[in-house]
Amino acid sequence: MRRALAVLAAVPLLLFAAACGGSDGGGNTAATTGATTAAAGASSGLKVGGTVGAKPTVTFPAGQPATKSSYEVVQPGTGAGLKAGDKVIVNLTVYDWDGKGNAAQGSTYDTKAPETIAIDQRIPQVLQEGFTKVKHGGRLLAVLANDSVAQQQQTQPPAPTKVFVFDVVGTAPTPLKAVSGKETGESIKGVKVENPAPDKAPALSTKTEEKAPKDLVVKTLITGTGExxxxxxxxxxxxxGKLWGSDKQFDSSWERGVPAEFPLAGVIEGWQKGLVGVPVGSRVVMSIPPEMAYKGEEKPGIPANSTLVFVVDVLGAY
Incomplete structure (x- = not known):
């Protein structure tokens, strides 16, 4: 499960990709870098056209691409400011600056799926600084050259200089640390869930002789009070996540130590349908038939045509 934009192997310094990319399965990640920052208004020679809220155009100067990373505030914005630690929601458009075609690599304006970026040390320093210079409704231009690549990655073939235009949509709300609410007593026949302390992983058991449901089944175990x-x-x-009947676990965010974050549009159909209308702060258990999961396709730890069972704590939504 993943975001609509996937990691481009050609961009080792950042976590974005062309809009037609695939998916990986975890949360946002990016290389820690030591890029040299440049002041707003840096002379990259790039010109950004169009209004904030619509897909921008970029006019490139003649000659070779920039070799130094920089940022420029195109529009400062008029809303709330951004600070280190925020998760900023952006529409982004990315280009390869190769001095030839300077081809566009993708835009969230095309996919209609804005990205969320944590302003922290996992992104290049030039972006850590640049994002704090714009507000909601603002537009940031960033040039990310190979001086932004982490030292340990500089033995790889150099990637083209990247040009990003970020339009700031807002900031993501802070998710809950744990579910909260009343236990409903609901269950799925053949599936057992034990609810320990709210901040502890529930114990899921799918060892059963019961036949797997043919349709999607969703039961609320704890009803939250959020939207x-x-x-x-x-x-x-x-x-x-476990397999119906065998009690075999194939995935767990609890064991990774951090919650997962993903757009609903980028996950299996059973999640897309089963997790809509769930109050934030709730815990649900879902039985997902193969037709709404991976069908006849085999996945790591998941045989083809498997019925999947998930117990899910919904901690945030935006």
Missing amino acids: KTKAGQTLTVQYT
Whole structure:
């Protein structure tokens, strides 16, 4: 499960990709870098056209691409400011600056799926600084050259200089640390869930002789008090996944130590349908038939045509 934009192997310094990319399965990650920053208004020679809120155009200067990373505030914005530690929601457009075609590599304006970026040490220093110079409704231009690549990655063939235009949509709300609410007593026949302390992983058992349901089954175990989730939102969850009948676990965010974050549009159909309308702060258990999961395709730890069972804590949605 993943975001609509996937990691481009050609961009070792950042976590973005062309809009047609695939998916990986974890949360946002990026290389720690020591890029040299440049002041706003740096002379990259690039010109950005269009209004904030619509896909921008970029005019490139003649000659070779920049070899130094820089940022420029195109529009400062008028909303709330950004600071280190925020998770900023952006529409982004990316180009390869190779001095030839300078081809566009993708835009969230095309996919209609804004990205969320944590302003922390996992992104290049030039972005850590640049994002704190714009507000909601602002536009940031960033040139990311190979001086932004982490030292340990500089033995790899140099990637083209990248040009990003970021339009700041807002900041993600802080997710809950744990579910909260009343236990409902609901269950799925053949599946057992033990609810320990709210901040502890629930114990899921799928060892059963019962036949797997043919349809999607979703039961609320703990009803939260937050807003109900909507299709198209990005969710923050803790979850455990097992195979129906065998009790074999194939995935768990609890064991990775951090909640997972993903847009609902980028996950299997069973999650897309089963997690819509769930109040934030809830715990649900889902039985997902193969037709709404991976069908006849085999995945790591998941045989073809498997019925999947998940217990999911919904901690945030935006």
